[in-house]
Amino acid sequence: MKRFISWRVPTKWPVFRLDDRLLLIISGMIVGILSGLAAFALNRSLVFCLDFLHSYRAYWWAFILPAGGAALSSLFLSRVVNEGAGHGIPEVIYAVSRYGGLIRLRSSFSRLVSSCLTIGSGGSAGPEAPVVMSGAAIGSNIARFFSFNDRQRVTLVGCGAAGAISSIFNAPIAGLVFVLEVILGEWSTVNIVPIAVASVAGTEVSRLLAGNQIAFSHHTFHISFHDILACAGLAVVTAFMSVILTRLLRHMHHASDKTKLPIWAKAAVGGCAVGLLGFFVPDVMGEGYHSIRNMIEGVYEQGMTIAVVACFAKVLATSLTLGWGGSGGIFAPSLVVGSFSGLAYHRFLVYFFPSVPWVGEGCYALLGMAGFIGGILQAPLTGIFLIVEITGGYEVILPLIIISSLSATICYYFESASFYMKDLVERGQLLRPGTDARVLSDLSISELLEKDCISVPPSMSLREFVGLITRSRRNYFPVEDPETKEFLGLVKFDDIRPYLFNSMMYDAVFVEQIMDTHVAVARYGEDLSDVLRIMDSRGLFSMPVLANKRFVGMISKATLLDQYRKELMVQTYQG
Amino acid sequence: MSRRAKGRAIRSQAKEARMETKLLHIFRNTPLGRETLLQSIYFCNITRSSMVIYIPEYTKFLMYFDNDVVQVDLDPSYLLYPETSRTHALDLTKAHGIDASFFEPRQFTASTLPDIPVDFDFMCSPRSISDLSSKISLGHIGTRVRRIIKTAQFPVLLTSPCYKEWTSILVFFGGSVNSVKAVRLGLHISRLTGLPLDLFTQVEGSQTMDDYKDRLKQAGLEADFDKRVRDWKVFADNGFEENLYHVPHQALAVLGAYGHGLVKDILFGSKMEVIQSVLSNNLLIVGPRYSAKG
Numbered sequence: 031m032k033r034f035i036s037w038r039v040p041t042k043w044p045v046f047r048l049d050d051r052l053l054l055i056i057s058g059m060i061v062g063i064l065s066g067l068a069a070f071a072l073n074r075s076l077v078f079c080l081d082f083l084h085s086y087r088a089y090w091w092a093f094i095l096p097a098g099g100a101a102l103s104s105l106f107l108s109r110v111v112n113e114g115a116g117h118g119i120p121e122v123i124y125a126v127s128r129y130g131g132l133i134r135l136r137s138s139f140s141r142l143v144s145s146c147l148t149i150g151s152g153g154s155a156g157p158e159a160p161v162v163m164s165g166a167a168i169g170s171n172i173a174r175f176f177s178f179n180d181r182q183r184v185t186l187v188g189c190g191a192a193g194a195i196s197s198i199f200n201a202p203i204a205g206l207v208f209v210l211e212v213i214l215g216e217w218s219t220v221n222i223v224p225i226a227v228a229s230v231a232g233t234e235v236s237r238l239l240a241g242n243q244i245a246f247s248h249h250t251f252h253i254s255f256h257d258i259l260a261c262a263g264l265a266v267v268t269a270f271m272s273v274i275l276t277r278l279l280r281h282m283h284h285a286s287d288k289t290k291l292p293i294w295a296k297a298a299v300g301g302c303a304v305g306l307l308g309f310f311v312p313d314v315m316g317e318g319y320h321s322i323r324n325m326i327e328g329v330y331e332q333g334m335t336i337a338v339v340a341c342f343a344k345v346l347a348t349s350l351t352l353g354w355g356g357s358g359g360i361f362a363p364s365l366v367v368g369s370f371s372g373l374a375y376h377r378f379l380v381y382f383f384p385s386v387p388w389v390g391e392g393c394y395a396l397l398g399m400a401g402f403i404g405g406i407l408q409a410p411l412t413g414i415f416l417i418v419e420i421t422g423g424y425e426v427i428l429p430l431i432i433i434s435s436l437s438a439t440i441c442y443y444f445e446s447a448s449f450y451m452k453d454l455v456e457r458g459q460l461l462r463p464g465t466d467a468r469v470l471s472d473l474s475i476s477e478l479l480e481k482d483c484i485s486v487p488p489s490m491s492l493r494e495f496v497g498l499i500t501r502s503r504r505n506y507f508p509v510e511d512p513e514t515k516e517f518l519g520l521v522k523f524d525d526i527r528p529y530l531f532n533s534m535m536y537d538a539v540f541v542e543q544i545m546d547t548h549v550a551v552a553r554y555g556e557d558l559s560d561v562l563r564i565m566d567s568r569g570l571f572s573m574p575v576l577a578n579k580r581f582v583g584m585i586s587k588a589t590l591l592d593q594y595r596k597e598l599m600v601q602t603y604q605g
Numbered sequence: 606m607s608r609r610a611k612g613r614a615i616r617s618q619a620k621e622a623r624m625e626t627k628l629l630h631i632f633r634n635t636p637l638g639r640e641t642l643l644q645s646i647y648f649c650n651i652t653r654s655s656m657v658i659y660i661p662e663y664t665k666f667l668m669y670f671d672n673d674v675v676q677v678d679l680d681p682s683y684l685l686y687p688e689t690s691r692t693h694a695l696d697l698t699k700a701h702g703i704d705a706s707f708f709e710p711r712q713f714t715a716s717t718l719p720d721i722p723v724d725f726d727f728m729c730s731p732r733s734i735s736d737l738s739s740k741i742s743l744g745h746i747g748t749r750v751r752r753i754i755k756t757a758q759f760p761v762l763l764t765s766p767c768y769k770e771w772t773s774i775l776v777f778f779g780g781s782v783n784s785v786k787a788v789r790l791g792l793h794i795s796r797l798t799g800l801p802l803d804l805f806t807q808v809e810g811s812q813t814m815d816d817y818k819d820r821l822k823q824a825g826l827e828a829d830f831d832k833r834v835r836d837w838k839v840f841a842d843n844g845f846e847e848n849l850y851h852v853p854h855q856a857l858a859v860l861g862a863y864g865h866g867l868v869k870d871i872l873f874g875s876k877m878e879v880i881q882s883v884l885s886n887n888l889l890i891v892g893p894r895y896s897a898k899g
Binding site: 121128129132136459474476578579580 | 627653654655657667669673678708713714715718720724
């Protein structure tokens, strides 16, 4: 029975006697495998849905298919699993940033189902964000089950996300880099090894179940110097398109928020519009991998104008799908828009400089993808490594570095934060480990309270008060009503200095005459950053803290510095 | 009074003031919500706790605990008549001398999913987060309320359906780790309020009184116990449910819950389930993650 009871508690399992790092690596591998399976399941479900609905797309009423899918997806999220809509990745970043990676269990499947309904019916969105959300939730809940600490949990969330991206694109380095650059925002040795293992595990699951060519086939390109020069122009184009997509998506979100319709009806409106757009530009439907494959292989038949129109149409369709309540991510649409941008740019170059031996248009499509990812996610390394792994070689590394870095830099001037982080930054919720905002957010007033202050009644004479000072280590004395215990004011040591050496005043002066009744106070539950702001603006070093009008302690900058250092050490611990 | 004695008195006042506790109340602007708020107000007044009121704008919110995140899906009745809810809550609190603060969410996991902090000392909840009359009666604790109890580090005050004052505290003590925590909490509330504390023990199996006393001794509660406990009701005969009749009508019942695993719950049943389905008293429930004070 004893043995049975010990097995009932996961933290007592023999595996937990292992070294912490080894334990994290093993857990990371498990999470990577599960994320890979989630990615594979979504991939197959999408293929099934798209195949099933393919025969109906020829009908005139086919435009309502994306509407139905988006409405069902919205209903599923809001009524069945009771989750708010969203792209997924900002939620993961938020959970990592504020709550040590705590994510609800239901998130491990909810976005898979909802995005399958949205994308499978023809909505313009990507399956990556839902899979990342799912993988991250799997990692978080495994960590929760085994009672891992916050740092370990964050690492497992990263493992889940890395396993998902690696599995979808058959690109383990891109998965690893994406997580470190976008999700976690920190490169520490503690994180890198388990996340790398999870990436490999996720990739292997995909290779095992779906073969070695998952999203796009490998191609090699021979880049010349003039191609590298031309990349600067392509960077401007992709940055421009990134800004347009970011702004249009937000605009659609706001327009949708202002519309007085049920959530499912809004999603249906967006889906319907995408369906109608799809009649004229079929490339905008679904996640768009088929179009990307054609462009990379150089078999996209339409001309430059159509490519430009398709590029803008995809931006519009994605904004309509996601902005009006459909479920999915922007990663795949970004790749589509990027490749259309690259293709159109290549055709423009060929048209105006026909004598120059440009590299194939497939290469430009790939460069466009890297530029767009670098721009919209402001994550140049992710774009670079993703394309390097897709092309299977380092031939394109120079133009990739140029285009990704330039595009990210140009975008930064127009949008100071990436699409995933813009809302979080605006709400002050992006708190990367080791930053001032993060350290302060992890401290609370209750942790900083100095409780050794001695309260005094207003009727106390100066003589009694001086006697009290000799026994106190503090310079501040809160004055309380003896009946109600309410805080009345504060006596500072400096306030009584004029009377200290005049013993004649000892029985003539009382506390209520010398106390400061207009002292700035903090409330017990107040945000520490707000309290600090008041202290800075008034030049204070200490403030009394009240709860229910009663004094509970003092808060001072000295104690804050002490706790700040301790918290910073915990957050930046690399052991 | 000598100067030294006066100094001691002042210091003890300061010590008393340090024990600041906060109660979270999620307000529902309905007659049932009013009854629940009155219970919270009474609790805060008697324990000198400050009250934080949250008036929901969305039907769901998240509570991020140390190792778990709980989504609470509220009944739509929580969003009724938003234009009067703040006034109603303020009127009630002010009339009873409580300076309540209103919680405005600043953190959102999703645009319609606010995060509620969990650094409270108590949380008040109806037995079910629902406005259906069939679900607010005895014998039913909603799944979301159960989840909060299981995960929270604070005790949850489950109110009786109608406003009911309490003039004593009764702790159910069965010897488990959770029930020791409940005793500790009972003693803490007794110290805060000055109200008499009773213990209720249903002797089980081959346990003797010495066993129960030993557990309290091991927990270091012996001295405080002798000082504060008015009566220890020990029952060796009759069924537990039958003996619950001896719980005073106006007592706050403090008890532990979910202290043992699912298997034991299924095989032997849960005392908490029996108590909540029989007693109409206010219940203060201590979950497995509660870190005891006092």
